[in-house]
Amino acid sequence: MPTLVRFLIICLIITGAVYGTMLALVTFVDPAERDVTIRIPPERLDPERLAPK
Template identity: 70%
Template sequence: MPSLFRFLFICAVIAGVIYGTMLALVTFVNPVERDVTIRIPSERINKPQ
């Protein structure tokens, strides 16, 4: 097998593994919803003039 075909085959296998991993993460991992509270100091909102 010429080196170009071997290189393209290895790139395709790596891309397939990455795609399969992403598909598995989307299928099997469920995100947990939660409330997020961010405190902003009043000095940043009401700047003195």
């Protein structure tokens, strides 16, 4: 039984560290917004229209 308790305590400590890290990231990190432009070649938009017949 002591081995099971030790295992559960270690799992709780690891889980607490993960949640603490996530909370710190949410609290202290402010992502910057920016515009993203992706150019798509016309062949990918309508390949049937541009295909040779």
